[in-house]
Amino acid sequence: MSSLLILGAGTAGTMAANMLRDKLDPSWSITVVDRDDDHVYQPGLLFVPFWMKPDRVVKDRRSFLKEGVTYLRREIAKVDPAAHRVDLVGGDHLGYDWLIIASGSRARTDLVPGMADGALFRTKVHDFYTLEGAVALHEALDNFTEGRILVHLAELPIKCPVAPLEFTFLVEDYFRKKGIRHKVDITYVTPLDGAFTKPVSSKAFGSLLTDRSVRLAADFTVERIDNEKQQLIGYDGRALPFDLLVTIPPHTGAQFVIDSGLGDEGGFIPVDKHTLRADVSGRIFVLGDASNIPASKAGSVAHFATEVFIDNFLAAIEGKPLPNAFDGHANCFIESGRGQAMLIDFNYDTEPLPGMYPAPLVGPMTLLKPSRINHVGKLAFEQMYWRILLPGHKMPVPALMSMAGKKAVNGSTPAAASAPAAR
Numbered sequence: 001m002s003s004l005l006i007l008g009a010g011t012a013g014t015m016a017a018n019m020l021r022d023k024l025d026p027s028w029s030i031t032v033v034d035r036d037d038d039h040v041y042q043p044g045l046l047f048v049p050f051w052m053k054p055d056r057v058v059k060d061r062r063s064f065l066k067e068g069v070t071y072l073r074r075e076i077a078k079v080d081p082a083a084h085r086v087d088l089v090g091g092d093h094l095g096y097d098w099l100i101i102a103s104g105s106r107a108r109t110d111l112v113p114g115m116a117d118g119a120l121f122r123t124k125v126h127d128f129y130t131l132e133g134a135v136a137l138h139e140a141l142d143n144f145t146e147g148r149i150l151v152h153l154a155e156l157p158i159k160c161p162v163a164p165l166e167f168t169f170l171v172e173d174y175f176r177k178k179g180i181r182h183k184v185d186i187t188y189v190t191p192l193d194g195a196f197t198k199p200v201s202s203k204a205f206g207s208l209l210t211d212r213s214v215r216l217a218a219d220f221t222v223e224r225i226d227n228e229k230q231q232l233i234g235y236d237g238r239a240l241p242f243d244l245l246v247t248i249p250p251h252t253g254a255q256f257v258i259d260s261g262l263g264d265e266g267g268f269i270p271v272d273k274h275t276l277r278a279d280v281s282g283r284i285f286v287l288g289d290a291s292n293i294p295a296s297k298a299g300s301v302a303h304f305a306t307e308v309f310i311d312n313f314l315a316a317i318e319g320k321p322l323p324n325a326f327d328g329h330a331n332c333f334i335e336s337g338r339g340q341a342m343l344i345d346f347n348y349d350t351e352p353l354p355g356m357y358p359a360p361l362v363g364p365m366t367l368l369k370p371s372r373i374n375h376v377g378k379l380a381f382e383q384m385y386w387r388i389l390l391p392g393h394k395m396p397v398p399a400l401m402s403m404a405g406k407k408a409v410n411g412s413t414p415a416a417a418s419a420p421a422a423r
């Protein structure tokens, strides 16, 4: 009998456990460890400040694990790869033959001086990356009648790097619908030199910010939040005043990853970006946000990568070469307000490009262009997440990125010439 231990029962850990339960011999034990029973549908946190009821985004994670998967509700303390051992808080430990680390990433409100430790936290200084934060922000928006709002991205990487932009477009629309948009001044504050990381999409998002009369404060590296003066202070001396600050703090990997010495400076685990096998041990794979792959920290990446990983894992346990190579595929809807959304589809080598998705000409989704159908797609994804993705069923979209329907733009990064070789 062989044992597979999975650390984290979020998006990637749940999918991997369910997919592998179907593929592995019943003599294999599969154990998943998580610290609590609440599976949060994190893309829903974007809507909680506006209209989504908080209880809609949380479900009992145990109900999404297949029969034959053992669930253990414990806090993980440390991993010792050499001893094939995982220590749990409280003193027990678990052994394993194979280990999947799927412990995600965390928004660290403690890493911006004046945020979590400031007098204005959760009254005038907010985040929406946790359920408590999103709920508090809902109340703050409800009570906001006029003044300056800053939507601030502290640094990358963060989960869903487009979510701060989505929030900006939604909050603009929220006050427009309330009839007080003219009394609300909105600025998007970012450490990047434009609205987003990649040139083509940065231009598209930047134009939309301009269309919606949202100011852009670029190249802003935050030093601290001055709670007394209600100002966001940058290292370059800029002091941006606010009446409401919505900030997405820096992210790190899980504490046990850091404590085990398994992470890079951000606490993300170095892996081969195509196979997701940990550099530290051939018996460890890392799925989802927990690894250091140069892709978005997104549920779509966790999903596509896990699909690609399954056959690699089955080969690895037989000592065979790994047949598949993940290409960094990400696919994200971006709420743009007015009942519309944009869509981006990209990978390690190809930046988000305009066009149609998934089929050329007919789409029906539009890439990098707001459309109603994209918005409907974003909302429909919630049910797909719970019913198709988490249970480990196949989604009707390819795991690897396709150029079908995409239009190259002058100066855009080229498509990968070919899939990377298997290893």
Ligand SMILES: Cc1cc2nc3c(=O)[nH]c(=O)nc-3n(C[C@H](O)[C@H](O)[C@H](O)COP(=O)(O)OP(=O)(O)OC[C@H]3O[C@@H](n4cnc5c(N)ncnc54)[C@H](O)[C@@H]3O)c2cc1C
Pocket (backbone or CB within 6 Å): 007, 008, 009, 010, 011, 012, 013, 033, 034, 035, 036, 041, 042, 043, 044, 045, 046, 074, 075, 076, 077, 102, 103, 104, 105, 128, 129, 130, 159, 160, 163, 254, 255, 256, 287, 288, 289, 290, 297, 298, 299, 300, 301, 302, 331, 332, 333
């Ligand atoms: C506001 C917001 C909007 C988003 N929108 C989108 C979107 O539109 N599209 C998209 O693709 N992605 C989106 N995402 C990102 C997406 O939710 C994450 O990238 C995805 O859930 C990552 O999956 P994961 O399995 O790596 O981590 P998670 O799903 O976060 O799971 C990690 C698990 O590890 C557990 N864990 C960690 N440490 C320990 C420990 N010490 N002991 C025990 N258990 C532990 C945690 O409890 C957790 O259950 C969004 C995220 C946020 C916050």
